[in-house]
Amino acid sequence: MRNRILDNEHLQPRRELNVFDAVCIIVGIIIGAGIFKTTPFIASMSNNWMWLIGGWCVGGFIAICGALCYAELATAYPREGGDYVYLKEGFGLPFATMFAWLLFWIIRPAATGPMALLFGDYMHSVYPLAENVQLSTTLYATLAIVAITVINIAGLQAGKWTQNILSTIKVLALLTIVGIAFLGPQEAMPFETTARLEDPFGAFLVALVLIMFTYGGWSDLSFISSEIKNPNQNILRSLMIGVGAVIGIYLLINFAFLQVLGHEGLANSSIPASMIVEKQAGANMAKVVSLLISLSALGAIHGMIFTGSRVAYAVGKHTQGFHWLNSWNTKLNVPVRAVLAQSFPILMLVGCFGMMKADGGSGPVDGFTLLALFSSPFFLTFSLSVAVVFFVLRERDKETARPYRTPGYPIVPGIFLVAMAFMLYRSITYFVGEVQSKDLMSSSYFVAVLGYTAVMIICGLIIALQREKSPMSADEVPGE
Template identity: 35%
Template sequence: MYRESGLSDKEEKKAEVPLKSAPGSAAEPKPALGMTDAIAVIVGIVIGAGIFRTPSLVAANVQSGGMFVMSWVLGGLVSLIGALCYAELTTTFPHTGGDYHFLTRAFGKRVSFLFAWARMSIIQTGSIALLSFIIGDYLAQIYSLGNYSSVVYAALVVVVLTGINIIGLKTGALTQKLLIALEILGILLVVVAGLFFAPEQVAASGSEAEGTTGGNALGLAMVFVLLTFGGWNEAAYISAELRSGKRGMAKALLLSIFIITAVYLLINLSMLNALGLSGMAQSKAVAGDLMKVTLGEGGVVLIGLIVSVAALTSVNATIFTGARTNYALGKDFPVFSALGKWNARTSSPVNALLLQGAISLALIGLAIFTRNGFETIVEYTAPVFWFFLLLVGVSLFVLRKKEPQRTRPFPVPLYPVTPIIFCLTSAYLLYSSLAYTGLGALVGVGVLIVGVLLLLALPTLEKWLHQQHK
């Protein structure tokens, strides 16, 4: 049976030492990832297809080119504050369960169970389905397979990348590095096209102040900016598998945020230079319009391939980290024990990957009945994600109080100001995601309520399982 708060003595002792398998014990995660692997996973999750969609939405809500650029700089700073908080948590409590482990130590297994349920049924699987749809939509334009081309392509993406990660950790990490290399090449092409091949009349005015219809909605602009920066917190799920140890995790987080911010600034400066602020605000496909005005019709096909690679990079990284929470859930709750099995040969949680893939395919299948699947999944995931990110921020304060004697290799600078800013930002994004979304958000909250009901039934289920094993 689970305990309502805290960890068992056995789990506390286990948390003090690196996760590795003792002779004759069940297989567990081993430190097998290098620094570049960790950075590739973090950068790959964050820099996805979103950066090719959201700049036009940000441009529509600011008054000048300077404010537009500043909003992306501010997004990087807010993300850096969050990364500093996560650096303390991941270096103090390295564990393959990531946020799940932090929430367990701070609030007990009831809260962490709901988090694991949310990641399994809403957050990660919704993100995987969302990104796979982006790829499917672009590939369907290049080669149609019929009325359900996007659905078929999206499903193939989930099946293939899940299979690659089941084959093994090294294969998944190698695939991630290859994809991110292709993604960076594509981004460099967009940057060069926007900065050096823009029409002269646009380039001359692109950075000047240009009023927009939504110029007083900087807060809404920041919602889109911070959503585009989202995903760096996935580093928590590989903290126990990093060879360079605790300090290496903090370094990987901070370097990743600097890389992401620099890339985002370059992309947005190139778009601003090629289209101007008003041109970006009016664009429905800002990256496509940039390539069209700089390289012609051929550039439109090229940007489709670049966006597909960017989305593939994020899908692979999301599959890689998402299954780790399911694994942690299986280790703690007998009802889900099948998920808590680690394959020592491939160094991957095979059952957890299979379940995650199946739920993602089910969400993709919903598109057969509705063509608003993309927007619905965005609404479906956002409120739940920001709610639990806020709880992780609060857990830093709770764990400081509950475990003051614990060695903290990387204490968050300027405590408590830094984590307070992180919590306030997460709370604002939670409010925004509920205020600006519709039915999808209610469905996501409904699925979370189903998790609450399942939590209440867990003691009965575990008692029944115990009797069956007698």
């Protein structure tokens, strides 16, 4: 029997996610494999362990400030779409549509794609699918995206339990690495480094950009606020527990790295987690660590696909030409069309980047680094926009009930706003510096990414300026 698909005027998504489910989504998205890739670079940008740990503490504080702001927005406007809803309420439909378009074609694929390729990298070390490393990596990444898409269209229960299991395994795996570091054979390692940076504070600010990148993902809970039980209480609880848990885990992991490798050893390591286990438990554990990190990356991929589809669904309600995304399968309780639609740009980027590397055209930087650098300014532009719209809605939309109000107003949201503005500035200057220092414009790989982005921005501007879609009657709602 064909399930009835209803629009915003009729049936909303059912609220089936509890606090544990929401916390698993937050932890699953934030803690991918980025902590293992960014920490050595961050260590190289600090003179001693205090700068390193201090950076993670500052980043965690900013994340808490942002989470408190999002808790107010999500409880005041508990509808699917998160940032899209807030930007639409504050700045209008065109601006919100532009955000959703770039999220769909650039921001979310550029976040999910690299994580999928990283999953493929580690799985290749466990069991290669092909002799060519890049081909094997791309195959694994593609299989991961397809498998997770299938799981998500199988129903909300399948999606949430998959996320819960992956997040639980991820946390246990990270705590296992910490335990191996502190309970294994101990050798005194210096927390200081022999190198000295000429501008330690300037280097710290650069490191903070990557730290915030590694903390990214907690705001995704707002995308599914319409599916959380008792949102007035549980959204705040989920954000605080989830972000707090991530901060604690990140600090433990950094202390574990320092305990076994020392500051200088960490700064010079490309695979700190594997080095810890190999040094403390032997080389035979290397594949186990690779498998655990793969699962960590897989959990992040699943969380981003799970939450991102809700934005595409929300866009279908308000943007002419995209009403076909405004469909919710009432039996499975998922936006099937939105889940399928968002898999296309992710698979496209994974296939393009992976196969270009397999053909020997990788250019001066790898796909993971390029996509991370390139997507950050887009993501941070809209994060800053949400920080601004927080103040706009607080002052202009005073009649809307706010079950939760951010404490310390306007200082706490002000900290979040200033931090996002600084992160945006540093991400742009850092990216421009990388383009110049590595002569990226000479790479056809990089130029192709620029061309793709330019086309998407132009198309987004055209679509964003369309008039708001007129409400559909029950008879016009598509079936599935």
